[in-house]
Amino acid sequence: MITQDRKNSTRQTIAEVREFLGDRLSTSMAVREQHGKDQTWAAGAPPDAVAFVEDTVEVQKIVKICAKHQTPIIAYGTGTSLEGHITAPFGGITVDTSKMNRILAVNAADLDARVEAGVTRKALNVHLRDQGLFFPIDPGADASLGGMAATRASGTNAVRYGTMRENVMSLTAVMANGEIVRTGTRAKKSSAGYDLTRLLVGSEGTLGIITEVGLKLYGIPEAMTAGVCCFPSIEAACNVAIDTIQLGIPVARIELVDEEHIKAINAYSKLELKVAPTLFLEFHGTAAYAREQIESFREIAEGHGVGAFEWAEREEDRQKLWQARHDAFWATRAIAPGKQDVFATDVCVPISRLAECVTATQEDLRSNSLYGPIIGHVGDGNFHVVLFCDPADAAEVGRVKGFYERLIHRAIAMDGTCTGEHGVGSGKIKFMEAEHGKGLAVMRQIKHALDPLNIMNPGKILAL
Numbered sequence: 001m002i003t004q005d006r007k008n009s010t011r012q013t014i015a016e017v018r019e020f021l022g023d024r025l026s027t028s029m030a031v032r033e034q035h036g037k038d039q040t041w042a043a044g045a046p047p048d049a050v051a052f053v054e055d056t057v058e059v060q061k062i063v064k065i066c067a068k069h070q071t072p073i074i075a076y077g078t079g080t081s082l083e084g085h086i087t088a089p090f091g092g093i094t095v096d097t098s099k100m101n102r103i104l105a106v107n108a109a110d111l112d113a114r115v116e117a118g119v120t121r122k123a124l125n126v127h128l129r130d131q132g133l134f135f136p137i138d139p140g141a142d143a144s145l146g147g148m149a150a151t152r153a154s155g156t157n158a159v160r161y162g163t164m165r166e167n168v169m170s171l172t173a174v175m176a177n178g179e180i181v182r183t184g185t186r187a188k189k190s191s192a193g194y195d196l197t198r199l200l201v202g203s204e205g206t207l208g209i210i211t212e213v214g215l216k217l218y219g220i221p222e223a224m225t226a227g228v229c230c231f232p233s234i235e236a237a238c239n240v241a242i243d244t245i246q247l248g249i250p251v252a253r254i255e256l257v258d259e260e261h262i263k264a265i266n267a268y269s270k271l272e273l274k275v276a277p278t279l280f281l282e283f284h285g286t287a288a289y290a291r292e293q294i295e296s297f298r299e300i301a302e303g304h305g306v307g308a309f310e311w312a313e314r315e316e317d318r319q320k321l322w323q324a325r326h327d328a329f330w331a332t333r334a335i336a337p338g339k340q341d342v343f344a345t346d347v348c349v350p351i352s353r354l355a356e357c358v359t360a361t362q363e364d365l366r367s368n369s370l371y372g373p374i375i376g377h378v379g380d381g382n383f384h385v386v387l388f389c390d391p392a393d394a395a396e397v398g399r400v401k402g403f404y405e406r407l408i409h410r411a412i413a414m415d416g417t418c419t420g421e422h423g424v425g426s427g428k429i430k431f432m433e434a435e436h437g438k439g440l441a442v443m444r445q446i447k448h449a450l451d452p453l454n455i456m457n458p459g460k461i462l463a464l
Helices: 004-024 029-034 056-069 121-131 145-150 196-200 234-246 259-269 287-302 315-326 328-335 351-367 394-413 429-436 439-450
Strands: 049-052 073-076 093-096 103-107 112-116 168-175 180-183 208-216 223-230 253-257 278-285 309-312 341-348 374-377 382-389
Touching: 004 049, 004 056, 004 093, 029 049, 056 073, 056 093, 056 168, 056 208, 073 145, 073 208, 103 121, 112 121, 121 145, 145 208, 168 196, 180 196, 180 208, 223 287, 223 315, 234 253, 234 278, 234 287, 234 351, 253 259, 253 315, 259 315, 259 328, 259 374, 278 287, 278 315, 287 309, 309 315, 315 328, 328 341, 328 382, 341 394, 351 374, 351 382, 351 394, 382 394, 394 429, 429 439
Parallel strands: 049 093, 073 093
Antiparallel strands: 103 112, 112 208, 168 180, 168 208, 223 278, 223 309, 253 278, 253 374, 341 382, 374 382
């Protein structure tokens, strides 16, 4: 229940922010609704206003005003998160960082860069291309790098290059008290004090608002060869991925795509892939080294009944293949038009348990008559289930919710996690205790110490 005092304090917050932002503070319902709803099937909740900021100092001013009036504040990048991270269940001010899109420095000799939070990964890679460099973390969507740091994003390249956890060197953040803090340096390693960078990476805006990010860069490989190969079963495809990783073959990407996704991808992206459990993969290096990796992989795959290989060495063919992979969510959505409610969820397990977890998940879907295509970054044990249901069918909605909970608890029971890359947001709060036990109390202590008023993205990660 929102009290009159709360309404008055929110009005005062909006008035004070408008004094220096002017028309860059919007209270339009269309803008507010856009900033309060993501791709989850949760209803979402709009903020009271949206602030389009242009630099760290403006963020600082807004945070100080919100702290004074105890008004919630939610950071927003491009809105591509999938677990209710951007909803405003208690109202407040959403800080949209899309105008903070400057690339501040590129240090080619040291393979690092510093960018504002609103720079997207594609924009950075376009800027870097002429210098022979790239940033490899690729979650599929053209997400902002500040948002990717806040959610500890991952993606198709993680098996080779790691996640945002490994590739963020430093951060600038505005904390809940309005102080601007810079964590980390450009040094490749440090033993100096608490690792505040890693504390903020993955904090989902609940401890502070990230405004600048220092990133590791990599040289563009001489050769990138992508391919697809199909298998007689999901289990066989998973076991090939497991063997590839365990034998140390430095595959850059290795993605599992089940039969249902292949059907959808063929229709949506105009491909003619065989409808069977499939691995999309990519090798990086010199031309000779990439060929050597391919041959090593081929030997493993042939031992598991692989079908024909299709290789894409030309850049346009490689890009078409990976664009089809990234469009898989939209492809499945297009193929099931009668199922209006759809959301993608993810879990991650130790790679040795991957085949077991995926096959058990498929059996759970079949036994409950559910449509839930599976796709995943199986090189690191992470996979996604895209769940569909008819919201008017209460029985089907109940089966989907039951499946979802069993999926999460199955992964945790295998010493895995409720989310490998999507994050917790509001959607997975209830699974945090099962995964972290008494560690959850430590997280609450950190949250209370850094944000005692609970104004930073309240209602996310922790139930306080």
